[in-house]
Amino acid sequence: MDKIAIVGASQTKYERRKKGEIFYDMIYEVTTKAMEDADYTLEDIDNVITVSNDFLDGRTISCMAVQEAAGAHDKNVSTIEGDGAFGAFYGAMRVLGGFGTTLVVAHSKGSEGDPKIITNAMFDPIYHRLLGLDAISSSALQASVYMERYGITEQQCALVSVKNHKNAKNNPYAQLPMDITVDDVMRSKKIADPIKLLDCSPISDGAAAIIIANEKRAKKARTKPIWIKGVAHCSDAYFLGDRDLADPISLKDASKKAYAMAGIKDPMSEIDVVELYDAFTYMEPLWLEGMGICDAGQGGQLIEKGITVMDGKLPVNPSGGVLSAHPVLVAGLVRIIEAALQIRGEAGDHQIKGAKTALAHGINGPCGQSHCVWILGSK
Amino acid sequence: MGIDRKDTELLTVTFDKGMPYEWSIGKYGSRFFQEIKEHKRFLGTRCPKCGRVLVPPRRICGPCFQELDELVELSDTGTIMAFSVVNYPFIDPATGIQRPIPYTYGYINIDGSDNIFSHIINETDANKIKVGMKVRAVFKESQEMEGNIQDIKHFEIIR
Numbered sequence: 001m002d003k004i005a006i007v008g009a010s011q012t013k014y015e016r017r018k019k020g021e022i023f024y025d026m027i028y029e030v031t032t033k034a035m036e037d038a039d040y041t042l043e044d045i046d047n048v049i050t051v052s053n054d055f056l057d058g059r060t061i062s063c064m065a066v067q068e069a070a071g072a073h074d075k076n077v078s079t080i081e082g083d084g085a086f087g088a089f090y091g092a093m094r095v096l097g098g099f100g101t102t103l104v105v106a107h108s109k110g111s112e113g114d115p116k117i118i119t120n121a122m123f124d125p126i127y128h129r130l131l132g133l134d135a136i137s138s139s140a141l142q143a144s145v146y147m148e149r150y151g152i153t154e155q156q157c158a159l160v161s162v163k164n165h166k167n168a169k170n171n172p173y174a175q176l177p178m179d180i181t182v183d184d185v186m187r188s189k190k191i192a193d194p195i196k197l198l199d200c201s202p203i204s205d206g207a208a209a210i211i212i213a214n215e216k217r218a219k220k221a222r223t224k225p226i227w228i229k230g231v232a233h234c235s236d237a238y239f240l241g242d243r244d245l246a247d248p249i250s251l252k253d254a255s256k257k258a259y260a261m262a263g264i265k266d267p268m269s270e271i272d273v274v275e276l277y278d279a280f281t282y283m284e285p286l287w288l289e290g291m292g293i294c295d296a297g298q299g300g301q302l303i304e305k306g307i308t309v310m311d312g313k314l315p316v317n318p319s320g321g322v323l324s325a326h327p328v329l330v331a332g333l334v335r336i337i338e339a340a341l342q343i344r345g346e347a348g349d350h351q352i353k354g355a356k357t358a359l360a361h362g363i364n365g366p367c368g369q370s371h372c373v374w375i376l377g378s379k
Numbered sequence: 380m381g382i383d384r385k386d387t388e389l390l391t392v393t394f395d396k397g398m399p400y401e402w403s404i405g406k407y408g409s410r411f412f413q414e415i416k417e418h419k420r421f422l423g424t425r426c427p428k429c430g431r432v433l434v435p436p437r438r439i440c441g442p443c444f445q446e447l448d449e450l451v452e453l454s455d456t457g458t459i460m461a462f463s464v465v466n467y468p469f470i471d472p473a474t475g476i477q478r479p480i481p482y483t484y485g486y487i488n489i490d491g492s493d494n495i496f497s498h499i500i501n502e503t504d505a506n507k508i509k510v511g512m513k514v515r516a517v518f519k520e521s522q523e524m525e526g527n528i529q530d531i532k533h534f535e536i537i538r
Binding site for chain 1: 392394398399400401402403404405406408437438439441442444446
Protein backbone atom coordinates (compact mmCIF):
# COMPACT_ATOMS: atom_id res chain seq x y z
CA MET A 1 0.00 0.00 0.00
CA ASP A 2 1.20 3.53 -0.76
CA LYS A 3 1.98 5.67 2.26
CA ILE A 4 -1.06 7.71 3.38
CA ALA A 5 -1.47 9.71 6.56
CA ILE A 6 -3.91 11.57 8.77
CA VAL A 7 -2.75 15.20 8.63
CA GLY A 8 -5.70 17.04 10.18
CA ALA A 9 -8.26 16.26 12.86
CA SER A 10 -10.90 18.02 14.90
CA GLN A 11 -13.95 17.39 17.01
CA THR A 12 -16.68 19.30 18.82
CA LYS A 13 -17.36 19.01 22.49
CA TYR A 14 -19.99 16.30 22.97
CA GLU A 15 -23.19 17.30 24.74
CA ARG A 16 -26.60 15.80 25.48
CA ARG A 17 -28.37 18.55 23.53
CA LYS A 18 -26.77 21.18 21.31
CA LYS A 19 -29.96 23.19 21.02
CA GLY A 20 -28.32 26.25 19.48
CA GLU A 21 -26.57 24.35 16.69
CA ILE A 22 -27.95 22.79 13.54
CA PHE A 23 -25.97 20.09 11.67
CA TYR A 24 -24.55 22.81 9.46
CA ASP A 25 -22.97 24.63 12.43
CA MET A 26 -21.28 21.53 13.84
CA ILE A 27 -19.97 20.49 10.42
CA TYR A 28 -18.64 23.95 9.62
CA GLU A 29 -16.87 24.05 12.99
CA VAL A 30 -15.04 20.74 12.55
CA THR A 31 -14.29 21.33 8.86
CA THR A 32 -12.60 24.67 9.49
CA LYS A 33 -10.81 23.36 12.60
CA ALA A 34 -9.46 20.29 10.74
CA MET A 35 -8.12 22.54 7.97
CA GLU A 36 -6.55 24.88 10.54
CA ASP A 37 -5.00 21.87 12.24
CA ALA A 38 -3.32 20.81 8.98
CA ASP A 39 -2.71 24.43 7.93
CA TYR A 40 -4.60 23.65 4.73
CA THR A 41 -6.96 25.92 2.82
CA LEU A 42 -10.04 24.70 0.97
CA GLU A 43 -7.89 24.51 -2.20
CA ASP A 44 -5.86 21.78 -0.48
CA ILE A 45 -8.94 19.55 -0.12
CA ASP A 46 -9.30 17.36 -3.22
CA ASN A 47 -12.53 15.61 -2.26
CA VAL A 48 -14.97 15.25 0.61
CA ILE A 49 -16.69 12.31 2.33
CA THR A 50 -19.65 13.10 4.56
CA VAL A 51 -21.05 10.58 7.03
CA SER A 52 -24.75 10.73 7.83
CA ASN A 53 -27.84 8.62 8.36
CA ASP A 54 -31.32 9.55 7.13
CA PHE A 55 -33.22 8.21 10.14
CA LEU A 56 -30.91 10.02 12.56
CA ASP A 57 -31.12 13.28 10.65
CA GLY A 58 -34.84 12.86 9.88
CA ARG A 59 -34.18 13.76 6.29
CA THR A 60 -34.03 11.77 3.06
CA ILE A 61 -30.62 11.78 1.32
CA SER A 62 -29.32 13.55 4.44
CA CYS A 63 -25.88 13.94 2.85
CA MET A 64 -27.15 16.57 0.42
CA ALA A 65 -28.05 19.07 3.16
CA VAL A 66 -24.60 19.25 4.74
CA GLN A 67 -22.15 19.35 1.85
CA GLU A 68 -21.69 23.13 1.71
CA ALA A 69 -20.85 23.27 5.41
CA ALA A 70 -18.14 20.67 4.72
CA GLY A 71 -16.59 22.93 2.08
CA ALA A 72 -17.76 20.61 -0.69
CA HIS A 73 -19.26 23.20 -3.05
CA ASP A 74 -17.92 22.38 -6.53
CA LYS A 75 -15.96 19.42 -5.17
CA ASN A 76 -16.31 15.67 -5.64
CA VAL A 77 -18.34 14.63 -2.59
CA SER A 78 -19.57 11.22 -1.58
CA THR A 79 -21.20 9.73 1.50
CA ILE A 80 -21.05 6.84 3.93
CA GLU A 81 -24.24 5.91 5.75
CA GLY A 82 -22.71 4.26 8.79
CA ASP A 83 -20.00 4.72 11.39
CA GLY A 84 -17.28 7.30 10.76
CA ALA A 85 -14.50 4.68 10.95
CA PHE A 86 -15.99 3.28 7.74
CA GLY A 87 -16.28 6.79 6.29
CA ALA A 88 -12.57 7.22 6.99
CA PHE A 89 -11.92 3.85 5.32
CA TYR A 90 -13.65 5.15 2.19
CA GLY A 91 -11.64 8.37 2.50
CA ALA A 92 -8.39 6.39 2.66
CA MET A 93 -9.42 4.39 -0.41
CA ARG A 94 -10.00 7.62 -2.31
CA VAL A 95 -6.51 8.86 -1.48
CA LEU A 96 -5.09 5.49 -2.54
CA GLY A 97 -7.22 5.78 -5.68
CA GLY A 98 -5.59 8.99 -6.80
CA PHE A 99 -6.93 11.97 -4.88
CA GLY A 100 -4.16 13.82 -3.05
CA THR A 101 -6.30 14.52 0.01
CA THR A 102 -9.72 13.58 1.42
CA LEU A 103 -11.71 15.40 4.10
CA VAL A 104 -13.98 13.05 6.09
CA VAL A 105 -16.72 14.69 8.16
CA ALA A 106 -19.25 12.96 10.44
CA HIS A 107 -22.11 14.47 12.43
CA SER A 108 -25.15 13.39 14.41
CA LYS A 109 -27.59 14.64 16.99
CA GLY A 110 -28.99 11.90 19.16
CA SER A 111 -31.11 14.56 20.83
CA GLU A 112 -33.33 15.29 17.83
CA GLY A 113 -34.92 11.92 17.05
CA ASP A 114 -35.99 9.04 19.30
CA PRO A 115 -32.97 6.71 19.67
CA LYS A 116 -35.17 3.75 20.64
CA ILE A 117 -37.36 4.10 17.54
CA ILE A 118 -34.37 4.82 15.30
CA THR A 119 -32.28 1.89 16.52
CA ASN A 120 -35.35 -0.37 16.42
CA ALA A 121 -35.58 0.58 12.74
CA MET A 122 -32.19 -1.01 11.99
CA PHE A 123 -33.81 -4.42 12.50
CA ASP A 124 -35.85 -6.52 10.12
CA PRO A 125 -39.43 -5.18 9.86
CA ILE A 126 -40.93 -8.63 9.37
CA TYR A 127 -39.36 -10.67 12.16
CA HIS A 128 -37.69 -8.34 14.69
CA ARG A 129 -38.99 -4.76 14.82
CA LEU A 130 -42.41 -5.64 16.19
CA LEU A 131 -40.66 -7.38 19.09
CA GLY A 132 -39.16 -4.04 20.12
CA LEU A 133 -35.55 -5.07 19.58
CA ASP A 134 -33.29 -1.97 19.64
CA ALA A 135 -29.64 -1.07 20.34
CA ILE A 136 -29.99 -1.62 24.08
CA SER A 137 -32.03 -4.82 24.13
CA SER A 138 -30.00 -6.49 21.37
CA SER A 139 -26.81 -5.60 23.22
CA ALA A 140 -28.28 -7.03 26.41
CA LEU A 141 -28.72 -10.32 24.54
CA GLN A 142 -25.11 -10.17 23.35
CA ALA A 143 -23.87 -9.35 26.87
CA SER A 144 -25.90 -12.25 28.20
CA VAL A 145 -24.48 -14.75 25.66
CA TYR A 146 -20.93 -13.53 26.27
CA MET A 147 -21.10 -13.47 30.07
CA GLU A 148 -22.81 -16.87 30.24
CA ARG A 149 -20.28 -18.46 27.86
CA TYR A 150 -17.16 -17.37 29.69
CA GLY A 151 -18.27 -16.48 33.19
CA ILE A 152 -17.56 -12.79 32.64
CA THR A 153 -19.01 -10.98 35.68
CA GLU A 154 -21.07 -7.82 35.94
CA GLN A 155 -18.39 -6.48 38.30
CA GLN A 156 -15.72 -6.93 35.62
CA CYS A 157 -17.90 -4.99 33.18
CA ALA A 158 -18.52 -2.33 35.83
CA LEU A 159 -14.74 -1.78 36.04
CA VAL A 160 -14.82 -0.63 32.41
CA SER A 161 -17.38 2.04 33.28
CA VAL A 162 -15.35 3.20 36.29
CA LYS A 163 -12.14 3.38 34.22
CA ASN A 164 -13.54 5.09 31.13
CA HIS A 165 -15.58 7.72 32.97
CA LYS A 166 -12.48 8.48 35.06
CA ASN A 167 -10.37 8.80 31.91
CA ALA A 168 -12.97 11.20 30.53
CA LYS A 169 -12.06 13.65 33.30
CA ASN A 170 -8.87 14.34 31.35
CA ASN A 171 -10.64 14.86 28.01
CA PRO A 172 -12.22 18.30 27.53
CA TYR A 173 -14.43 17.00 24.68
CA ALA A 174 -16.03 14.20 26.71
CA GLN A 175 -19.65 14.45 27.82
CA LEU A 176 -19.60 12.29 30.96
CA PRO A 177 -16.46 12.67 33.06
CA MET A 178 -17.30 10.95 36.36
CA ASP A 179 -15.77 9.56 39.50
CA ILE A 180 -17.79 6.43 40.14
CA THR A 181 -17.24 3.08 41.84
CA VAL A 182 -18.07 -0.50 40.89
CA ASP A 183 -20.82 -0.30 43.52
CA ASP A 184 -22.31 2.76 41.80
CA VAL A 185 -22.47 0.84 38.54
CA MET A 186 -23.90 -2.28 40.20
CA ARG A 187 -26.57 -0.23 41.96
CA SER A 188 -27.49 1.86 38.92
CA LYS A 189 -30.91 1.37 37.37
CA LYS A 190 -31.49 -1.95 35.62
CA ILE A 191 -32.11 -1.20 31.95
CA ALA A 192 -32.12 -4.63 30.29
CA ASP A 193 -30.54 -7.44 32.27
CA PRO A 194 -27.51 -7.68 32.59
CA ILE A 195 -27.11 -4.07 31.38
CA LYS A 196 -27.54 -1.29 33.91
CA LEU A 197 -27.63 2.47 33.34
CA LEU A 198 -23.91 2.97 34.03
CA ASP A 199 -23.06 0.16 31.58
CA CYS A 200 -24.58 2.29 28.79
CA SER A 201 -23.14 5.06 26.65
CA PRO A 202 -25.09 8.33 26.64
CA ILE A 203 -27.16 10.05 23.96
CA SER A 204 -24.92 12.71 22.42
CA ASP A 205 -24.72 15.50 19.87
CA GLY A 206 -21.46 16.26 18.05
CA ALA A 207 -19.28 16.15 14.96
CA ALA A 208 -15.71 15.27 13.97
CA ALA A 209 -13.48 15.53 10.92
CA ILE A 210 -10.15 14.21 9.65
CA ILE A 211 -8.02 14.93 6.59
CA ILE A 212 -6.19 12.03 4.95
CA ALA A 213 -3.34 12.80 2.53
CA ASN A 214 -0.90 10.93 0.33
CA GLU A 215 2.83 11.16 1.12
CA LYS A 216 3.46 14.11 -1.17
CA ARG A 217 0.58 16.21 0.09
CA ALA A 218 1.23 15.24 3.72
CA LYS A 219 4.51 17.17 3.46
CA LYS A 220 2.52 20.39 2.97
CA ALA A 221 0.67 19.95 6.26
CA ARG A 222 1.76 21.65 9.47
CA THR A 223 1.16 18.53 11.51
CA LYS A 224 3.30 15.49 12.01
CA PRO A 225 1.75 12.89 9.66
CA ILE A 226 0.14 9.93 11.39
CA TRP A 227 0.63 7.06 8.99
CA ILE A 228 -2.07 4.52 8.24
CA LYS A 229 -0.10 1.30 8.65
CA GLY A 230 -2.99 -1.11 8.29
CA VAL A 231 -6.77 -0.94 7.93
CA ALA A 232 -9.48 -3.49 7.25
CA HIS A 233 -13.16 -4.08 7.75
CA CYS A 234 -15.21 -7.26 7.70
CA SER A 235 -18.89 -8.00 8.17
CA ASP A 236 -20.96 -10.79 9.72
CA ALA A 237 -24.58 -11.98 9.28
CA TYR A 238 -27.45 -9.50 9.63
CA PHE A 239 -29.81 -11.58 11.80
CA LEU A 240 -28.45 -11.81 15.35
CA GLY A 241 -29.49 -15.45 15.50
CA ASP A 242 -27.35 -16.30 12.50
CA ARG A 243 -24.22 -15.20 14.40
CA ASP A 244 -22.36 -16.37 17.47
CA LEU A 245 -22.71 -13.14 19.46
CA ALA A 246 -19.87 -14.11 21.84
CA ASP A 247 -17.49 -14.75 18.96
CA PRO A 248 -16.94 -11.58 16.90
CA ILE A 249 -15.47 -13.30 13.85
CA SER A 250 -15.69 -10.20 11.67
CA LEU A 251 -13.53 -8.34 14.21
CA LYS A 252 -11.06 -11.23 14.29
CA ASP A 253 -10.81 -11.18 10.49
CA ALA A 254 -10.50 -7.39 10.27
CA SER A 255 -7.83 -7.34 13.00
CA LYS A 256 -5.77 -10.09 11.36
CA LYS A 257 -5.83 -8.24 8.05
CA ALA A 258 -4.92 -4.90 9.60
CA TYR A 259 -2.11 -6.48 11.66
CA ALA A 260 -0.73 -8.25 8.58
CA MET A 261 -0.66 -4.96 6.65
CA ALA A 262 1.06 -3.21 9.56
CA GLY A 263 3.47 -6.09 10.19
CA ILE A 264 2.14 -6.64 13.72
CA LYS A 265 2.66 -10.15 15.08
CA ASP A 266 1.97 -9.69 18.79
CA PRO A 267 -0.63 -6.93 19.24
CA MET A 268 -0.35 -6.93 23.03
CA SER A 269 3.32 -5.99 22.96
CA GLU A 270 3.43 -3.99 19.72
CA ILE A 271 0.41 -1.70 20.24
CA ASP A 272 0.80 1.17 22.71
CA VAL A 273 -2.81 2.33 23.05
CA VAL A 274 -6.28 1.22 21.92
CA GLU A 275 -9.36 3.35 21.24
CA LEU A 276 -12.32 1.04 20.71
CA TYR A 277 -16.08 1.32 20.29
CA ASP A 278 -17.44 0.63 23.80
CA ALA A 279 -21.14 1.48 23.36
CA PHE A 280 -21.73 -0.77 26.41
CA THR A 281 -19.23 -1.90 29.05
CA TYR A 282 -19.21 -5.59 28.02
CA MET A 283 -18.03 -4.57 24.54
CA GLU A 284 -14.59 -3.55 25.77
CA PRO A 285 -13.48 -7.04 26.93
CA LEU A 286 -15.34 -8.74 24.06
CA TRP A 287 -13.75 -6.55 21.40
CA LEU A 288 -10.30 -6.93 23.01
CA GLU A 289 -10.72 -10.68 22.65
CA GLY A 290 -11.76 -10.24 19.01
CA MET A 291 -8.68 -8.12 18.41
CA GLY A 292 -6.48 -10.91 19.74
CA ILE A 293 -5.24 -8.76 22.62
CA CYS A 294 -6.17 -11.72 24.83
CA ASP A 295 -7.69 -15.18 24.35
CA ALA A 296 -11.44 -15.76 24.08
CA GLY A 297 -13.02 -15.50 27.52
CA GLN A 298 -10.01 -13.75 29.07
CA GLY A 299 -11.29 -10.20 28.55
CA GLY A 300 -12.81 -9.94 32.02
CA GLN A 301 -9.56 -10.88 33.72
CA LEU A 302 -7.64 -8.49 31.48
CA ILE A 303 -9.80 -5.66 32.83
CA GLU A 304 -9.59 -6.95 36.42
CA LYS A 305 -5.78 -7.06 36.29
CA GLY A 306 -5.68 -3.38 35.44
CA ILE A 307 -3.89 -3.94 32.13
CA THR A 308 -6.15 -1.46 30.32
CA VAL A 309 -6.03 1.48 32.76
CA MET A 310 -4.10 4.68 31.95
CA ASP A 311 -0.81 3.43 33.39
CA GLY A 312 -1.44 -0.23 32.54
CA LYS A 313 0.48 -2.31 30.01
CA LEU A 314 -2.07 -1.52 27.27
CA PRO A 315 -4.27 1.52 28.01
CA VAL A 316 -7.71 1.25 26.41
CA ASN A 317 -9.85 4.32 25.75
CA PRO A 318 -7.79 6.99 27.53
CA SER A 319 -10.26 9.50 26.02
CA GLY A 320 -13.09 8.00 28.07
CA GLY A 321 -14.33 6.06 25.05
CA VAL A 322 -17.83 5.83 23.68
CA LEU A 323 -19.17 5.31 27.23
CA SER A 324 -18.26 8.95 27.91
CA ALA A 325 -19.71 10.40 24.66
CA HIS A 326 -21.67 8.55 21.99
CA PRO A 327 -22.47 10.69 18.98
CA VAL A 328 -23.65 7.88 16.69
CA LEU A 329 -21.67 7.72 13.38
CA VAL A 330 -19.15 10.20 14.78
CA ALA A 331 -17.88 7.90 17.53
CA GLY A 332 -15.75 5.64 15.30
CA LEU A 333 -14.10 8.62 13.67
CA VAL A 334 -13.35 9.99 17.14
CA ARG A 335 -11.52 6.76 17.98
CA ILE A 336 -9.24 7.40 14.97
CA ILE A 337 -8.74 11.05 15.97
CA GLU A 338 -7.90 10.10 19.56
CA ALA A 339 -5.46 7.42 18.36
CA ALA A 340 -3.80 9.97 16.05
CA LEU A 341 -3.54 12.57 18.84
CA GLN A 342 -1.87 9.97 21.08
CA ILE A 343 0.82 9.33 18.46
CA ARG A 344 1.28 13.04 17.84
CA GLY A 345 1.79 13.50 21.57
CA GLU A 346 -1.08 16.00 21.59
CA ALA A 347 -3.61 14.13 23.73
CA GLY A 348 -3.20 16.58 26.58
CA ASP A 349 -4.01 15.29 30.04
CA HIS A 350 -4.93 11.84 28.70
CA GLN A 351 -1.66 11.38 26.81
CA ILE A 352 -0.08 7.92 26.94
CA LYS A 353 3.62 8.64 27.20
CA GLY A 354 5.63 7.64 24.16
CA ALA A 355 2.72 6.17 22.18
CA LYS A 356 4.00 5.27 18.70
CA THR A 357 1.52 2.66 17.50
CA ALA A 358 -2.22 2.84 18.14
CA LEU A 359 -5.28 0.79 17.29
CA ALA A 360 -8.59 2.52 16.52
CA HIS A 361 -11.85 0.68 16.00
CA GLY A 362 -15.40 1.35 14.83
CA ILE A 363 -18.52 -0.78 14.46
CA ASN A 364 -21.57 -0.82 12.23
CA GLY A 365 -24.85 -2.66 12.60
CA PRO A 366 -26.44 -4.24 15.66
CA CYS A 367 -24.03 -5.81 18.18
CA GLY A 368 -20.99 -5.11 16.03
CA GLN A 369 -22.17 -6.78 12.82
CA SER A 370 -19.17 -5.26 11.06
CA HIS A 371 -15.90 -3.97 12.46
CA CYS A 372 -13.30 -1.59 11.08
CA VAL A 373 -9.78 -1.81 12.52
CA TRP A 374 -7.09 0.83 12.05
CA ILE A 375 -3.41 0.62 12.92
CA LEU A 376 -1.81 4.05 13.04
CA GLY A 377 1.88 4.74 13.47
CA SER A 378 4.44 7.50 13.80
CA LYS A 379 6.62 6.17 10.98
CA MET B 380 -48.49 -34.56 5.55
CA GLY B 381 -46.50 -32.52 3.04
CA ILE B 382 -46.33 -28.72 2.94
CA ASP B 383 -48.52 -27.18 0.26
CA ARG B 384 -46.60 -24.27 -1.24
CA LYS B 385 -48.83 -23.70 -4.25
CA ASP B 386 -51.58 -21.69 -2.56
CA THR B 387 -49.49 -19.45 -0.27
CA GLU B 388 -51.23 -16.15 0.25
CA LEU B 389 -48.59 -13.40 -0.08
CA LEU B 390 -48.59 -11.27 3.06
CA THR B 391 -47.27 -7.82 3.94
CA VAL B 392 -46.57 -6.08 7.22
CA THR B 393 -47.65 -2.46 7.69
CA PHE B 394 -46.28 0.26 9.99
CA ASP B 395 -48.15 3.56 9.84
CA LYS B 396 -46.78 5.54 12.78
CA GLY B 397 -44.52 8.51 12.05
CA MET B 398 -41.10 9.01 13.65
CA PRO B 399 -40.92 12.05 15.94
CA TYR B 400 -38.18 14.67 15.61
CA GLU B 401 -37.27 17.88 17.39
CA TRP B 402 -34.93 19.74 15.05
CA SER B 403 -32.96 22.75 16.24
CA ILE B 404 -33.70 25.80 14.10
CA GLY B 405 -30.33 27.35 14.89
CA LYS B 406 -29.36 30.89 15.80
CA TYR B 407 -30.01 32.51 12.42
CA GLY B 408 -33.22 30.61 11.76
CA SER B 409 -34.49 31.49 15.24
CA ARG B 410 -33.74 35.19 14.61
CA PHE B 411 -35.54 34.95 11.25
CA PHE B 412 -38.77 33.71 12.85
CA GLN B 413 -38.49 36.14 15.78
CA GLU B 414 -38.19 39.08 13.36
CA ILE B 415 -41.35 37.86 11.62
CA LYS B 416 -43.17 37.64 14.96
CA GLU B 417 -41.92 40.96 16.34
CA HIS B 418 -41.70 43.10 13.22
CA LYS B 419 -43.41 41.14 10.41
CA ARG B 420 -40.32 41.50 8.28
CA PHE B 421 -37.79 39.20 6.64
CA LEU B 422 -34.08 38.94 7.41
CA GLY B 423 -31.31 37.77 5.12
CA THR B 424 -27.53 37.43 5.40
CA ARG B 425 -25.01 39.17 3.13
CA CYS B 426 -21.78 37.42 2.05
CA PRO B 427 -18.83 39.78 2.58
CA LYS B 428 -17.00 38.10 -0.31
CA CYS B 429 -19.51 37.77 -3.17
CA GLY B 430 -22.10 40.23 -1.83
CA ARG B 431 -25.05 37.84 -2.28
CA VAL B 432 -27.95 38.32 0.14
CA LEU B 433 -29.53 34.98 1.03
CA VAL B 434 -32.94 34.47 2.61
CA PRO B 435 -33.61 32.67 4.91
CA PRO B 436 -30.44 33.83 6.66
CA ARG B 437 -27.69 31.26 7.10
CA ARG B 438 -24.22 30.93 8.47
CA ILE B 439 -22.19 30.05 5.38
CA CYS B 440 -21.99 31.06 1.74
CA GLY B 441 -21.34 27.67 0.10
CA PRO B 442 -19.37 28.80 -2.98
CA CYS B 443 -17.23 31.26 -0.97
CA PHE B 444 -17.01 28.97 2.13
CA GLN B 445 -17.32 32.22 4.01
CA GLU B 446 -18.98 32.73 7.38
CA LEU B 447 -21.82 35.23 7.19
CA ASP B 448 -22.63 37.53 10.07
CA GLU B 449 -24.19 40.60 8.45
CA LEU B 450 -27.96 40.45 8.90
CA VAL B 451 -29.93 42.41 6.30
CA GLU B 452 -33.48 43.69 6.75
CA LEU B 453 -35.61 42.85 3.71
CA SER B 454 -38.94 43.98 2.35
CA ASP B 455 -42.14 41.95 2.75
CA THR B 456 -42.59 42.16 -1.03
CA GLY B 457 -41.08 40.20 -3.88
CA THR B 458 -41.43 38.94 -7.44
CA ILE B 459 -42.82 35.63 -8.64
CA MET B 460 -40.03 33.77 -10.47
CA ALA B 461 -41.97 30.51 -10.96
CA PHE B 462 -45.19 28.93 -9.71
CA SER B 463 -47.20 25.74 -9.88
CA VAL B 464 -50.86 25.14 -9.11
CA VAL B 465 -50.77 21.81 -7.28
CA ASN B 466 -53.73 19.49 -7.72
CA TYR B 467 -52.80 16.42 -5.69
CA PRO B 468 -53.33 16.09 -1.94
CA PHE B 469 -50.57 16.94 0.50
CA ILE B 470 -50.57 15.81 4.13
CA ASP B 471 -49.00 18.41 6.43
CA PRO B 472 -46.16 16.42 8.09
CA ALA B 473 -46.49 18.33 11.37
CA THR B 474 -50.27 18.04 11.81
CA GLY B 475 -51.26 15.06 9.63
CA ILE B 476 -54.04 17.24 8.18
CA GLN B 477 -54.58 17.36 4.43
CA ARG B 478 -54.21 20.77 2.81
CA PRO B 479 -57.16 21.80 0.62
CA ILE B 480 -56.41 21.43 -3.10
CA PRO B 481 -55.64 23.06 -5.38
CA TYR B 482 -52.98 25.32 -3.87
CA THR B 483 -50.22 27.33 -5.51
CA TYR B 484 -46.57 26.85 -4.75
CA GLY B 485 -44.47 29.93 -5.49
CA TYR B 486 -40.79 30.64 -6.09
CA ILE B 487 -40.39 34.23 -4.91
CA ASN B 488 -37.44 36.61 -5.13
CA ILE B 489 -37.82 38.76 -2.00
CA ASP B 490 -36.94 42.40 -2.72
CA GLY B 491 -33.39 43.06 -1.55
CA SER B 492 -32.28 39.41 -1.77
CA ASP B 493 -30.38 37.47 -4.43
CA ASN B 494 -31.96 34.04 -4.13
CA ILE B 495 -35.40 32.48 -4.17
CA PHE B 496 -37.71 32.02 -1.20
CA SER B 497 -40.40 29.34 -1.42
CA HIS B 498 -43.93 29.73 -0.13
CA ILE B 499 -47.62 29.56 -0.97
CA ILE B 500 -49.45 32.10 -3.20
CA ASN B 501 -53.17 32.51 -2.49
CA GLU B 502 -54.26 32.44 -6.11
CA THR B 503 -55.20 29.06 -7.56
CA ASP B 504 -56.38 30.19 -10.99
CA ALA B 505 -53.32 29.69 -13.19
CA ASN B 506 -54.71 32.19 -15.68
CA LYS B 507 -54.50 34.96 -13.07
CA ILE B 508 -50.81 34.42 -12.18
CA LYS B 509 -47.79 35.36 -14.26
CA VAL B 510 -44.09 35.14 -13.65
CA GLY B 511 -42.87 38.65 -12.86
CA MET B 512 -45.92 39.66 -10.82
CA LYS B 513 -45.26 41.44 -7.51
CA VAL B 514 -46.40 39.73 -4.29
CA ARG B 515 -46.62 40.72 -0.64
CA ALA B 516 -46.35 38.44 2.42
CA VAL B 517 -49.46 37.98 4.57
CA PHE B 518 -48.58 37.05 8.14
CA LYS B 519 -50.58 35.44 10.92
CA GLU B 520 -51.56 37.63 13.83
CA SER B 521 -48.52 37.88 16.16
CA GLN B 522 -50.27 36.12 19.05
CA GLU B 523 -51.05 33.15 16.78
CA MET B 524 -47.46 32.77 15.55
CA GLU B 525 -45.56 29.62 16.55
CA GLY B 526 -42.05 30.36 15.27
CA ASN B 527 -42.25 28.31 12.10
CA ILE B 528 -42.67 28.79 8.35
CA GLN B 529 -46.47 28.78 8.68
CA ASP B 530 -46.29 32.10 10.57
CA ILE B 531 -46.33 33.41 7.00
CA LYS B 532 -49.88 32.55 5.85
CA HIS B 533 -49.12 33.05 2.18
CA PHE B 534 -48.11 35.67 -0.38
CA GLU B 535 -50.79 37.69 -2.17
CA ILE B 536 -50.49 39.23 -5.59
CA ILE B 537 -50.25 43.03 -5.58
CA ARG B 538 -52.73 44.09 -8.27
